[in-house]
Amino acid sequence: MKRRANSSSSSTFSKDMEFEEYMAARQPSLLRTAYLLTGDRHAAEDLVQTALAKLYLSWEKVQRRDLVDGYVRRIMVNENNSLWRRPWKRNEVPTGEVPERRAVAPEQDHGESSALWDFVQTLPKRQRAVIVLRYYEDLTEAETAEVLGISVGTVKSQASRAVASMRLRVHTQPILNRDTEEER
Structure with missing residues (x-):
């Protein structure tokens, strides 16, 4: 024993x-x-x-x-x-407090990663998961599909929709900034 x-x-x-x-x-x-x-x-x-x-x-x-x-x-x-x-x-009710951000060397960022992350945060959860796994974790489409339990075609379509949505926001954001600057 x-x-x-x-x-x-x-x-x-x-x-x-x-x-x-x-x-x-x-x-x-x-x-x-x-x-x-x-x-x-x-x-x-x-x-x-x-x-x-x-x-x-x-x-x-x-x-x-x-x-x-x-x-x-x-x-x-x-x-x-x-x-x-x-x-x-x-x-849950948002408190308005800004979460801490990871430190990025100023010469590397120029604000792009912060703005991009803000766009990613607004995506629907499935699109956000696809973007995180594909582009932040650098997984292949097949690996992403396996992790999420979806087809490769769904990974492609969700990534495409997410990227299109972020592109649209990126292109409209500078216009909004110019309008607010002209109003001042």
């Missing part, structure tokens, strides 16, 4: 060590993805924590370790989407 207990605890220890190594290596990237999905640092931390907890519970069932990132992204997208289905979330 003692051998079984030792081998079981050894197996659990090995599982825990393997999971901790994965988590330490991938947590920053997962946090970035979660932030891009949620637009809020605290919500992103909660989303990653939930996803990693669910991953830990099924760690022994994960057959191919090379597919873990896709599995975790899928958990995050599903959790983020289901969060918006919860009744208490619909009753």
